Amino acid sequence: MATAPKVDPGKTLGIVGFILSFVSSLAGLIVSIIALSKSKRAGFTNGLALAGIVIGSVMTVIGIGIFFAITIVSYNGITAKANTTSAQANAQAVVKWVETYNANKGAYPKNATQLQDETTGVATGISFATQTLTSEPASPNVIALLDCGTGGNRVEFWNYQEEKAYVYYTGDASSQSTCLVVDN
Secondary structure (H helix, E strand, O other): OOOOOOOOOOHHHHHHHHHHHHHOHHHHHHHHHHHHHHHHHOOOOOHHHHHHHHHHHHHHHHHHHHHHHHHHHHHHHHHHHHHHHHHHHHHHHHHHHHHHHHHHHOOOOOOHHHHHHHHOOOOOOOEEOOOOOOOOOOOOOEEEEEEOOOOOEEEEEEEOOOOEEEEEEOOOOOOOOOOEOOOO
């Protein structure tokens, strides 16, 4: 009497793993590994399970790479927005100090050192640039204070999203004014 031919116990699972490797690479990879293992234990080779492992592995690695790329791009965008917001708030604080200085002294400050009385007791961490902002500063705490000589100042902060300096003017200063950084 002839015995029935053996059936590969991992064949159906190998087909499922192969198909899944295109749809859900990690699930296809796992199912294909299980199918190949069942087939090998029974003495069969399972080409579809092996293909599912290869495709699932490659697709999983690609998926992880895409995930990290998106994460890095998102992180950089969020960081740039946070730095811009911080720099803008620092510049607005400097504008308030400049206006307070003018109200108290009757003149606008020529340099950042003159603002010390207006910032006493205020924990800011703001530092003043020694030149106009033409490139990204090391920190959003770096602000440029320029004397415009026309009864006003130019206050610059860096916009990290647009990668350029933004400006606030005080007093009679405007974009038409000649403004210079005066040594602090």
